[in-house]
Amino acid sequence: MAGTARYKQIVDELATAIRAGDLAAGTRLSTHRELARTHKVAVATATRVYTELAAMGLVSGETGRGTYVRDQQGFHGIDADRALPVARVADLSFNQPHTGEHIENLRQALRNLAGSGDLESVLYQHPPAGRSRDRAIVATHLLDRGIDVAPDHVLLTHGAQHGITTVLSAITRPGDIIAADDLTYPGLLLAARTQHLDIAPVPHTTTGPDLSALEALCSSRPVRAMYTQPTIHNPLGWTLDADTRRQLAGIATRHDCLIIEDATYAFLDDTAAPPLQHYAPDRTIYLASLSKSLATGLRFGYLVTPQPLRDALISSLRVATWGTNPLVTALATTWIADGTLTELEKTRRADARTRQHLAHTALNTLDYTAHPAAYFGWLTLPPPLRADTTASHLAHAGVLISTADTFTTTPHPPHALRLALATTALDDLPEVLKHIHHTITTLPT
Template sequence: MAGAARYKQIVDQIAAAIRAGDLAAGTQLPTHRELARTHRVAVATATRVYAELAAIGLVGGEPGRGTFVLDQHGYHGIDAERTLPVTRIADLSFNQPLAVDQTAQLRNALREIAGSGTLDSLLYQHPPAGRSHDRAIVANYLLDRGIDVAPDQVVLTHGAQHGIDTVLTATTRPGNIIAADTLTYPGLLLAANAHRLEIAPIPQAGVGPDLDALEHLCRTRPIRAIYTMPTVHNPLGWTLNADTRHRLADIATTHDCLIIEDGTYAFLDNTAPLPLQHYAPDRTFYLASLSKSLATGLRFGFTVAPTTHRRALETSLRASTWGTTPLITALATTWIADGTLTHWEKARRADARHRQHLAHTALHTLHYTAHPTSQFGWLPLPPHLRADTTATHLAHTGILVTTADTFTTTTHPPHALRLALASPPLTQLPTILNHIHHTINTIPG
């Protein structure tokens, strides 16, 4: 009991010093042995102290470097603070493509829907997976993505996040293991935590996942599913080549793993190889939405399910939202069928290419990387900078960014930022990016 009380006293002492500002963000704490010697406790107790401080978000350990005090302003991590201490200049933490010229299109589409002879159908509840007519429109659209399925394999969702949650509800149980890249979409992390699933990290090997490591993982652990973004990966921007996709599908087939293929940003690369769904249709759930191509507020998505799992997905939808809102579905399918979606996908690609050119120009002396037509980029920080403190510095100048720990499936995220480029007006973006470059270069080490 005395040992436990002593351990808690050390935790409280260090926590109080951090919260009072006596231990500033970025301060390197003593090694485990030094802490144990100073407080006359066992090394195991010192390790327990640091583990508790890390669990409450006050410190972070870095292999080969030590333990550091984390910034407490809250501008890093998956639930980052969004209220800035100064006037906001730009939000590069979230992609919300500008709705230039879309207001008139929305007004016209709503008039068209209002004048249709089936307006009363929007007041009635649709089937959980969507009406066959609406699913057929989506299935036809997916042909251009290399996905050829019958309409009854398509289920409609309230966006890609809802699709992920629906698939996990239908196919997993608490304690199951999902393999995902070491850096991956934060929505997967939130959903996996809610479903009490373990995320097994897949290391990176060049431009893509280390498939040897994935194969070893599948051979040694009971992997239930592999979550992947093969086209315009978020946040790293890679697009996997056909050979890599084929091997990934073979690994999943050999070890009887499901594949959750997130195609949310796939529309940005119209030269990409065929989706994984083409290589392993009997085990792949392909999901996407119209949030980044049409409008983030539309909340309309779709999931292509293997025939053997479609009923389970429908049950999952029935238990949650009972499918999509009829009015939103009518608007989305109208824009898909009349070519509006194709128009905006082309426009978003051109806009993204322009924004990436501006980003590479402004950040050329840093190690900025991005897909040439993606709506975001990845910015590793110089060795002397930390992501949490850098995000706070930028927040105090009016700019929100996202730190690498938002995306990580490991306990030791890299010090890097993801910059979402789609939200600011194009004319303001060069100034914003130059400001980021200047700020990073002037933060003291």
């Protein structure tokens, strides 16, 4: 026991020195024998220290030469496929929240997993919607979101997009009608297209979907499901009040239509009314992920299903993936269960508000609208500016922004841009926003 504690202590000392740069890249470390002597431990313990440091990516053992400190710079940039051939790119086209502060949690969780009795289970196929213990952890987490369901009604997915494709393939047949806001999340539109569905646009007001238009649509056409984001709508930023949610649920019930509730960004508004799942539990499939709270690369999400749809959703998960990814599930459920996720969500909420404040300040002379807690905003361009030429102009200066056409369900997208604020380094954001403002106010018309 004492030996274990001592070995960990030496690992932590050396790891701290390497990360702080006190032991520079390329430094040759003491031999195993010297390390054992100076720290008064057995040679086997010293060997274990270096093995652990190597597993953490901090040192490398070079046969016959010794143990060296590795370069810690690595690759920190945006995925090369997303980058433009300019020296410096600010990506406001995609929200990839910063994970720097989470790296230590990842190291620790991987180390704990490596030493846990459950390790072997990551090599076995898990059931399509996840093991019951993992679903139970997510079900407990969902209580904080205002959802109180048995673990059997929670199905694990590989992220929210996987949740969307799973739901569409389980509940629709080609040609079915899905109602969606006239500006909505592009991943829904791509998924609907590949599944040969008909998206029926619902016009919006300044506070949410136009409910009379939705009612009229459902009265005139057989709408199978409505896709909706009641909290922090992407891209328009609204959070619906309780009364609007109740009315939406009423329309769905009157017209016997399912509700697909996408709550991917909902964690950012912790003052929102309960989810639609609360108002219409028998017809709502709720979905979300940890992409925007924890890390986009994790690919971990979940669905909450009414009992009658459960089997169809599980079949759809099974044909797509056979099972959940055990390694990712182990990490995600650890962070949910030990409170790491809750802490991170708090950090993200504060970060989003800071970034949104910067955007409101920098763009205050333009038609910019956003929820104060959202990681994105909607910028309607002053006529006669066009969205495509403005975005192309910005892209050539190294600023990537999405245009309204990718979000639109109607043939005539507005000339507007969607700004994703989470990816750019916070220190760079004011400058980038200033550049956007300058471009828009000085572009030749």
